[in-house]
Amino acid sequence: MAEYCTEEKVAFNGKRVEILGPTFEEGKPGTPMNWRNKLRNREEMLAYLKTGERYWFNDEWFGSEKRKTKA
Amino acid sequence: MSDIEKKSIDPATVKMLKKAQADGCETIFDRADAMKPCPIGAEGSCCKTCVMGPCRVPAPKKKGEEKSRRVGLCGATAETISARNFARMVAAGTAAHSDHARGVTEVFLATAKGKIPGFQIKDEQKLLQLAMDLGVEIGNRSVQEIAIDVGQKALSEFGRQEGEILLAKRAPLKRQEIWRNLGIMPRGIDREVVELLHRTCMGVDQEYKSLLHSAARCALADGWGGSMISTELQDVLFGTPVPVYGKMNLGVLKKDEVNLVIHGHEPLLPEIIVGVLQDPEIQKAARSVGAKGINLTGMCCSANEVLMRHGIPVGGNFLQQELAIVTGVVDAMVVDVQCEMQSLAQVAKCYHTKLITTSPRAKIEGAMHIEFDEHRAPDVAKKILMEAIENFKNRKPNADIPSETTDTVVGFSHETINYLLGGMFRASYRPLNDNIINGRIRGIAGVVGCNNARVTHDDPNFTLIKELIKNDVIVLVTGCSAMAAGKGGLLTPEAARQYAGEGLASVCEAVGIPPVLHMGACVDNSRILMAATAVVKDGGLGDDISDLPAAGAALEWMSEKALAIGHYFVASGIFTVFGVTWPTTGSEEVTKFLFEEFENSLKGKWGFEPDPMKAAKLMIEHIDKKRKALGIDKARERVLFDMAKRRELDAA
Ligand code: SF4
Ligand code: SF4
Numbered sequence: 001m002a003e004y005c006t007e008e009k010v011a012f013n014g015k016r017v018e019i020l021g022p023t024f025e026e027g028k029p030g031t032p033m034n035w036r037n038k039l040r041n042r043e044e045m046l047a048y049l050k051t052g053e054r055y056w057f058n059d060e061w062f063g064s065e066k067r068k069t070k071a
Numbered sequence: 072m073s074d075i076e077k078k079s080i081d082p083a084t085v086k087m088l089k090k091a092q093a094d095g096c097e098t099i100f101d102r103a104d105a106m107k108p109c110p111i112g113a114e115g116s117c118c119k120t121c122v123m124g125p126c127r128v129p130a131p132k133k134k135g136e137e138k139s140r141r142v143g144l145c146g147a148t149a150e151t152i153s154a155r156n157f158a159r160m161v162a163a164g165t166a167a168h169s170d171h172a173r174g175v176t177e178v179f180l181a182t183a184k185g186k187i188p189g190f191q192i193k194d195e196q197k198l199l200q201l202a203m204d205l206g207v208e209i210g211n212r213s214v215q216e217i218a219i220d221v222g223q224k225a226l227s228e229f230g231r232q233e234g235e236i237l238l239a240k241r242a243p244l245k246r247q248e249i250w251r252n253l254g255i256m257p258r259g260i261d262r263e264v265v266e267l268l269h270r271t272c273m274g275v276d277q278e279y280k281s282l283l284h285s286a287a288r289c290a291l292a293d294g295w296g297g298s299m300i301s302t303e304l305q306d307v308l309f310g311t312p313v314p315v316y317g318k319m320n321l322g323v324l325k326k327d328e329v330n331l332v333i334h335g336h337e338p339l340l341p342e343i344i345v346g347v348l349q350d351p352e353i354q355k356a357a358r359s360v361g362a363k364g365i366n367l368t369g370m371c372c373s374a375n376e377v378l379m380r381h382g383i384p385v386g387g388n389f390l391q392q393e394l395a396i397v398t399g400v401v402d403a404m405v406v407d408v409q410c411e412m413q414s415l416a417q418v419a420k421c422y423h424t425k426l427i428t429t430s431p432r433a434k435i436e437g438a439m440h441i442e443f444d445e446h447r448a449p450d451v452a453k454k455i456l457m458e459a460i461e462n463f464k465n466r467k468p469n470a471d472i473p474s475e476t477t478d479t480v481v482g483f484s485h486e487t488i489n490y491l492l493g494g495m496f497r498a499s500y501r502p503l504n505d506n507i508i509n510g511r512i513r514g515i516a517g518v519v520g521c522n523n524a525r526v527t528h529d530d531p532n533f534t535l536i537k538e539l540i541k542n543d544v545i546v547l548v549t550g551c552s553a554m555a556a557g558k559g560g561l562l563t564p565e566a567a568r569q570y571a572g573e574g575l576a577s578v579c580e581a582v583g584i585p586p587v588l589h590m591g592a593c594v595d596n597s598r599i600l601m602a603a604t605a606v607v608k609d610g611g612l613g614d615d616i617s618d619l620p621a622a623g624a625a626l627e628w629m630s631e632k633a634l635a636i637g638h639y640f641v642a643s644g645i646f647t648v649f650g651v652t653w654p655t656t657g658s659e660e661v662t663k664f665l666f667e668e669f670e671n672s673l674k675g676k677w678g679f680e681p682d683p684m685k686a687a688k689l690m691i692e693h694i695d696k697k698r699k700a701l702g703i704d705k706a707r708e709r710v711l712f713d714m715a716k717r718r719e720l721d722a723a
Contacts, residue, residue: 027378028478032315032382035490041210049203052489052498055608056241056361057203065244068553 079390079528083473084323090471097422098393099412103524108652109445115153115656118143121273124689128152128547130657146266147277153658156636157665158286160654162267163388164291164635167409168594169260169297170432171336172304173229173304178445179304180222183215188450189343192218193310194313197486201225201303204369205237218307224302227262231259236296238303242600243607245615246644250291253672255284255642257292264289279661287642287673296637300596305376309342311593312379312443312482314491319557321395322476323384325366329357330384330400331459333377335407336592340429340443340452341377344590346403347452353460360463365456367609368577371410371548372592379482379591387558388529388551388631390522393418399470403459407443408433410521410630423465425458481553485602493581495608498611502582502608503545507620508611508703513543514694515606517640519601520625520633523651526681529555531626531650536561540586542691543572545579549604550593552627561587596636599623600643613701616646617674620697622690626650626683641675646693648678648686653671 006018039045049057075088078100092100111117111129119125126143140552141149183332192198192214197220200211207220236257239247248258257263267289270276276285306312324330333341347353348365357365368386369377378382386395389410395401396418403425404415416437419426426438429451434440439458443451483491493499513556518537522528534553536546540561548556561570567579571586579586590598603616612619623640625633628649640647647671654663670676680686700705 029314029316029480032313032452032482034313035495036194036311037315038495039196040687042195042199045199046209048196048495048498052493052495053486055201055500055605057200065614 076641077527079526080530080533081320081475083475084387084391084394084528084717085144086471086473087321087391087397090595091394091397094397094421094469095298095535096397096418098397098413098418099524105281105349108525112659113652113654114657115156115654116146116149117153117154118152120155120271120442121145126152128657130659133326138342141179145274150279150658151277151663153655154446156281157655157661158267158271158282158289160631160634161290161638162264162271164630165260165293165297166264167632168293168635169229169264170299171408171594172260172297173226174337175301175304175308175339176225176229179308180219180226181445182308183218183222185215185444187448189346190308192307192447194307197303197306197311201307204241215634217309221307222304224580225304227297228300229260231260232262234260236260236292236355237491238299239291239295241604242295242643243604243615245616249615249674250642251449251643253284253289253542255291257296258549260292260296263292264635279658280664283661283664283669285674286638290638290641291633294597294600294643298594299600300590301594302597306484309338309380310448311486312484313487314371314480315379315382315482317378317382317384317481317693318476319385319387319479319480319554320475320477321384321387321398321473323366323368324395324400326470326472327362327363328366328457329362329364329402329463330366330368331456332368332370332401333373334392334396334404335411336372336409336594337407337430338373338376338380340405340407340448341373341443342380342447343452344456345377345381345383347449349696350453350463353453353456353591355459356457359465359712360460362460365460366620368395370404373407375550375553375589375592375595379589383478385554385557388522390524390528396422396424398472399423399467399471402462402466403455405429405455406433406435406438409632413433420550422469423462424670425462427455429455438585454481475558477560479556480564480585480590481557481562483547483588483590485590485598485605488588488602489605491584500605502578504609504611506578507576507606511543511578512545512701513572513574513691514545514620514698515547515603516544516621516690517547517549517596517623517645518552518556518625519596519599519623519627521630522555523627526627526651529558529627531683531686532556532683533559533561535624535626535687536587537570538684538687539562539690540575542687543575544691544694547585547590547599548587549595549599551562551563552625554591555627556587557589561585562589592634593636596640600639603643603645614675615644618697618701619699620694622643622693623647624649624686624690626681626686636679641677642673644675646678646690647675648680648689650679650681650683650686652681653679
């Protein structure tokens, strides 16, 4: 990966700030971004369902529906 | 601009139309000029439900003409006839998606039982997800045991006679209540299709409101039933889509390689062909006929399936199927079901292409038939590849491949969007909701559906999508409209800076996503329903899909499947705008019911607007109305002020 580059921008308060520039690598991706392979075993898969897919699979957290009957 | 140049906004399409004309090969574009649609059928005013008809009850040319005169022999009113025709289209569309789903489920079950070589359960996590939804025990059971139960449960959803389809409980709670209160919660997939066909028979349901609500029930059995089952099981079998790079347009065909085009809808055979392609025997055979290799290209929704799972290039969308053959380099085109024009056989004859049908449900006169039998899938795939290889030497000298191809990044399943927005440990739709609330993103639009030879190819879809993202509306696409976006260069992260409004662009750049997210094939519109549900459940934007600042559109629709999709979008609470033509214009009452009164009961409604800029305006107005109802319209103004302020500071 190339060196990080920075860019100078004006922040909301008018001050000039240095921020991190684009971090993506040049070129076209050769392989799919297979994030699902990070889930190595069933335990991790089920844990991810409870957290990542909590909208459907967590008993305690229902977002907008949390005060209502369980989905 | 010549007449041919007005047929499409895609230069590759125009080039191939000119070539077809020079080669003396007739295409759908020529036939669209020669044959105009019947005006009575187009407005839905023709009934041929029984053989005392066809009865034609066209809308009066002058307002106020006597209503009682507009009845069929049996007395069926123009309203009944119009609603019946509409409902039948929804039933057919639902049947198409659901029969596709049934085929996938059967293969899934046989795979789980270890009866099919070449297929396997690729995505265990998605299997567990589905097991939890369908109430299948997980515990310490093997993948195979779980998969068998999941397959059986999914299969029984088709023939379920009572209760509620299981995946409907994924919808927001409030939405489920709306369906229950209206008595339109689907019971079983096949049951809703059969009942709707019964209701629309001569002398059965003759109350248009009742017919249109039943059509909603049937459509819901598609969106939250058949289509959703097929998306989910395909993900388990072949992998849940993740971001992948791919190319689009006819320029992906190769002169020095054997070109096999896979066209249709079911990903089963294409997946096997992708696997078999690497077989050294096949590669050797290709070289032995003088080809450098084998080039696989997708067409229509089969293309979307293999593009988003393997990055296999896309040749084009619906109106380009004949034109792929017109290049003269397609050695074989293999088709399964849906959207395959019968004219392919005729066009293939003008060149050297072998047209191969594979589904026992879909044969075409003049085509070779090699039946897809899942039990010997790799053999079938090899046979098809060999047919293509053998045909390479028969190419005629007049081959010409347009140079156009575009880069795309696709594969945005709702799970992937969730992951991209938050990462593995805090996957979430929260950043999306926050940016909708703070106004950087104005709203969400689903732009889906077909091409239609009655309008300029790709123009309505592309213009609409471009206008929406310019106005900070993030767009989710599927089907052939996804390819219009892709060919026009909207499916890359770089497109955000070039085409999107400042707010949307800033979010896309921060996350590294395109402003237009490719979510898959037509059955994958169920992914849009899931993404919308996740946004609702994350909170802050109401408690039903109808509360969201969101809208849907299919400006180039042509298929009955599109109408089924539109109707389940509407029945799920989404304002949905169709273009080209509207099939109930023959009845003012029916149209008013769908366009206005539906909102009172279903909280979603239909709209019709063929002009893409006007359609964008309608959708944005609806989004703004919802923002106002949520009390977040002010936030948007504040953000815009902040931006302006920033620019002022910049200049200072
Ligand atoms: S059902 Fe009625 S309106 Fe329809 S064709 Fe028969 S007689 Fe005519
Ligand atoms: S979007 Fe329409 S035309 Fe395209 S493949 Fe799907 S149904 Fe067919």
